[in-house]
Amino acid sequence: DTAVSQTPKYLxxxxxxxxxxxxxxxxxxxxxxxxxxxxxxxxxxxxxxxNKELIINETVPNRFSPKSPDKAHLNLHINSLELGDSAVxxxxxxxxxxxxEQYFGPGTRLTVT
Amino acid sequence: xxxxxxxxxxxxxAEGNPLTVKxxxxxSGNPYLFWYVQYPNRGLQFLLKYITGDNLxxxxxxxxxxxxxxxxxxxxxxxxxxxSDSALYFCAVRDxxxxxxxxxxxxxxxxx
Numbered sequence: 001d002t003a004v005s006q007t008p009k010y011l012x013x014x015x016x017x018x019x020x021x022x023x024x025x026x027x028x029x030x031x032x033x034x035x036x037x038x039x040x041x042x043x044x045x046x047x048x049x050x051n052k053e054l055i056i057n058e059t060v061p062n063r064f065s066p067k068s069p070d071k072a073h074l075n076l077h078i079n080s081l082e083l084g085d086s087a088v089x090x091x092x093x094x095x096x097x098x099x100x101e102q103y104f105g106p107g108t109r110l111t112v113t
Numbered sequence: 114x115x116x117x118x119x120x121x122x123x124x125x126x127a128e129g130n131p132l133t134v135k136x137x138x139x140x141s142g143n144p145y146l147f148w149y150v151q152y153p154n155r156g157l158q159f160l161l162k163y164i165t166g167d168n169l170x171x172x173x174x175x176x177x178x179x180x181x182x183x184x185x186x187x188x189x190x191x192x193x194x195x196x197s198d199s200a201l202y203f204c205a206v207r208d209x210x211x212x213x214x215x216x217x218x219x220x221x222x223x224x225x
């Protein structure tokens with residue numbers, strides 16, 4: 001069974017559209033994260049939720065809105081997509097907010113045309 | 114602010130030779146340091162961490178890392194490289210809020 005899963009794996013869409021990426025973890029973890037990896041492979045955290053509560057909110061355009069319906073799911077909704085949003089988005093989870101090890105999903109490659 | 118730097122974009126090693134992937138850090142206080150590996154088209158996998166204790170940390174797949182406080186370094190090492198070790202390696206530091214701050218990554222290429 002996949003520990004941290006993301007859907008879709010690939011997403012191609014046009015500028016101005018709204019899209020969502022879903023993430024689920026079956027590890028029983030309390031804390032989940034969204035990271036963005038740009039074309040140069042640079043990886044940066046965007047958001048973190050602990051037990052459905054937002055605890056980390058980096059300097060991200062407010063077109064990006066995370067939602068955590070329960071502690072096993074963390075979705076990322078993006079409004080009015082722009083070319084610069086093209087990247088690979090990774091979801092991750094950890095036992096709790098103090099845990100050192102994070103478990104990453106396989107990534108969603110978003111291409112905005 | 115906490116940060117890590119990986120001075121080499123790419124490291125090339127022959128199979129069977131030892132490998133080193135470099136990382137230096139800048140933190141206030143005691144550092145919590147990590148190495149992650151990313152295989153092509155995959156998510157990151159945890160390799161090892163340094164929190165406290167022995168300066169030599171052993172991790173997955175035969176990797177180890179040496180914490181050097183005086184040089185503010187946390188280099189990743191393996192005595193004998195395998196072709197299957199070819200991947201993108203990230204050093205990271207954890208800040209007080211729990212965020213992982215990653216280096217820019219080093220592409221390791223192991224040739225037969």
